[in-house]
Amino acid sequence: METVSGVNNWKLVIRREAAGVTVLRAVTCDESAALPETLFGLPVTALGDHALAPGAPAVPGEAVQFTCGPLPGEDGWDNRRLKALTLPRHLRRVGDYALLNCGGLERLRLWDDVEFWGGGALMNCQKLDTFHLTRTGEDQGESLAYFADELSRELDVTVVTAAGETARLLFPEFLEVYEENCPAHHFDYNIYGAGYPYHHCFRHKKLSLKDYDGLWRGCLAMEHESGTALRLAFWRMRYPLELSEQAATAYGSYLQSRAAEAVDWLLAERDMAGLAFLLNRTAPDRDTLAAACQRAREAGAAEAVALLLEEQHRRFPAGGNRSFDL
Template sequence: MREDRIWNKQEELICPEIHYRTIGNGIMITGCYGTDGQVILPDEIEGKPVTALAPYTFAMDHEDEGDKIWLGKSADYARERHRICGEELTEVWLPLQITEIGRYAFYRCRHLTGLTLADSLLDMGGGALTGCHISNVEIHFLHGKKSCLKSIVDEMRYQIRAILLYYEEGEEARILFPEHYEEAVENTPARILVTHHHGAGGYYRQCFYNRELDYKKYDEMLFHTIAEEEIRTTAELVLNRLMYPYDLGEKEKKAYQLWLKEHTEEAGRYLVTKEAFAGLAFLGKEGYWTENAMDSAIEAASGEKKTEILSYLMDEKHKRYPKEKKRFEL
């Protein structure tokens, strides 16, 4: 696990003004005041752990401000503060020991796309993420393998990328949950509505047991992705599991490797589009590159004017497939 991913909040970046109330031996946050929508919440206030977010904390029309105010180290230079709520909220880093998210805590925060949290939180309150568009989740597992990830992905039909950091093993997993949605189609002769399911995401959202992600079951869903998703989605999912193979079985690993070997050109083009140097390096290190695949990636980099990527790929191709010097015989 890389050092920069270890739980470490810089005090000067923590939300400068927090409204709260005391509950038992902990703190419940009721409102946050700052200057932008990227909110980092403190782990402690006045020596007590922050354990809860009140209902409707970040909702637009929320009026419960609690009875106490905490000012962080950044309060002095963040003087033009206002309540952060609704569509302004974009990312939230939750407290380390939070165990409760009140109902509708992020109600209609339409631009909230990112959550960072620890495994102390096992469930979200009813409708907590209603109206949100969560696409990126980072969970720090300090005590085991249970988390509220299922609660999050169940509320979101959109594609979600999850970074899962397991402290005890010092390992990291990167997991993609594809998008899914339901469509009601009328069967006129029978006078009934039939529900049609689209996308592989619904299958992946069932890969949990007792709040733990079942990696074996997740990996067995690959055929659904191949059948129902765009090839770039499959490429991302496969590369995630091979590059960060946490709890990856040998049989499932071979299935991923086979797909990648047969679709290296498409994977290379996807990585060029994302400017993912680590992924391109992985293809080289693990021996997936063919000359045709490299030419395809170079063409994509040239067409998209990604000069850094293009330079890297040209250099790699020269190392792997050097042109033979012409020989002249007298």
């Protein structure tokens, strides 16, 4: 096995081809890892079937080990512990069941150039809900449509365009349930939650942000988690890529009506930039600001306390409500 210095620890089995390298097997001992962009001067262009699946059978190929420091024993190499994975820049193909049973995986970062996703590539990735896609050109890839179709849970997706613009999109959860109908001797198929239209609003596997925003009114009319709706509205306002004035007004009205809940969420996240943005857009009332200041003090969030006090003093200056009888 050839050993190479790298930024992460990997044991790889690869196959060199004319167009690039296929990773046939890959296992890491790191919780956060990025697969190599190139190997032996060739771009990594494909992941084979079961490439990162824990316990997958051995395959013939060229063995390579990447190291970035002291290595654990054999028991430490297990992709079930992998929480965050970055895929190579030139990856074009992901084989069948490539990430099967990566049960600890939560975040996937990739370029939006993958042309083929194999069957069951994300099967049993039960915690995977956060994606970061970077586009390299004007055309949108099909990866987001694949994720939304494969995973019915709530998805948190960040998209960065080739021009460097950012959108952050939430796809609410939905459940598909077969319920026994005893009198009729059959099963009824039911869908619960507001997420189904969001997960299936792609046209020819491309997402239109106009269509995405057009689902908002229907989302509020259906069964939905208030926290999910709040985050969806906030992220669309925070990163308003292709956001129409009409959609911005609708999202803004919702945030305005739930300003106290939004402040609490951002305090819990310690997101000071987001909190400043929210205060500027929703102008919470005096009681909401006072309550938020108290919670920030209790949490020891000094920066948040300073920000909230500044907002209080700016909008409700001391003595501003005094009156005198003559």
